[in-house]
Amino acid sequence: MSTQHLYGTPAPQSTNGSSELSNSSGESAPGKLHVTSHNQYKTPRLLRENLNPNPLIQFNEWLSLALNPTDNSPVVKEPEAMTLSTTTSKGIPSGRVVLLKTVDEKGFVFFTNYNSRKSGELNQNPYASLVFYWREISRSVRVIGKVEKVTREESIEYFNSRPRGSQLGAWASAQSTVVEEGDVAKKVEEKESEFKDKNVECPEHWGGWRVTPFEVEFWSGQPSRLHDRFRYTRAEGEQGEWDINRLAP
Numbered sequence: 001m002s003t004q005h006l007y008g009t010p011a012p013q014s015t016n017g018s019s020e021l022s023n024s025s026g027e028s029a030p031g032k033l034h035v036t037s038h039n040q041y042k043t044p045r046l047l048r049e050n051l052n053p054n055p056l057i058q059f060n061e062w063l064s065l066a067l068n069p070t071d072n073s074p075v076v077k078e079p080e081a082m083t084l085s086t087t088t089s090k091g092i093p094s095g096r097v098v099l100l101k102t103v104d105e106k107g108f109v110f111f112t113n114y115n116s117r118k119s120g121e122l123n124q125n126p127y128a129s130l131v132f133y134w135r136e137i138s139r140s141v142r143v144i145g146k147v148e149k150v151t152r153e154e155s156i157e158y159f160n161s162r163p164r165g166s167q168l169g170a171w172a173s174a175q176s177t178v179v180e181e182g183d184v185a186k187k188v189e190e191k192e193s194e195f196k197d198k199n200v201e202c203p204e205h206w207g208g209w210r211v212t213p214f215e216v217e218f219w220s221g222q223p224s225r226l227h228d229r230f231r232y233t234r235a236e237g238e239q240g241e242w243d244i245n246r247l248a249p
């Protein structure tokens, strides 16, 4: 399969979207917030005979369409945004949004601070789940897999492609730590003068994680909540064929 790098994906265009909210609490929030809309999802049916036997190739097809829509397909805003869930060694979960930067035959790569909360949890329990939701085309993908750090060379290659401001930010922000207002801006200034007239090198504490999946599910929204779902599974670490099963919505 071909590797997709998403370095430098253009900023998404704005589109209109709506949802109906009703607040039962009157003036003095917080109160109950009801989401009363009932979106009817409708995308082309997802059928077993149209699925690629390899979920990474199937994912690549979906992502390519989301990034470069053909005639009738709507633009998807930031399709590379995904919710990454991790857990502590006690099994306490946490999720946050990160950006997918590369998909290759081994898995899904994102970049972050290796001292952050998410990295700490990945060190404790090297398994993660990713969820993509592409509202404009009523599609979602769930990935579950084992994580490992990418090579230092891969991290450096991507770091060097980032804007200088983001590179300095990676040095200045001790991600996930408690700070006072102004602390990070001050650190950025310090790093600016430290790296004045020099390339900003990739910090040792910054790099990529790769999620190598053993389960991938494709979800395609259909009317009346009768969605199409297909789950690919393969034993962890295996290289053979994937089992593919349709799941009830």
Ligand SMILES: Cc1cc2nc3c(=O)[nH]c(=O)nc-3n(C[C@H](O)[C@H](O)[C@H](O)COP(=O)(O)O)c2cc1C
Pocket (backbone or CB within 6 Å): 081, 094, 095, 096, 097, 098, 099, 100, 110, 111, 112, 113, 116, 117, 118, 119, 175, 176
């Ligand atoms: C759209 C979007 C994209 C983001 N992309 C990244 C990313 O690629 N890497 C990253 O470290 N944080 C990214 N963040 C910030 C994370 O959601 C999170 O705040 C940060 O990584 C700290 O998470 P942690 O404390 O759980 O480690 C992104 C946030 C949003 C909303």
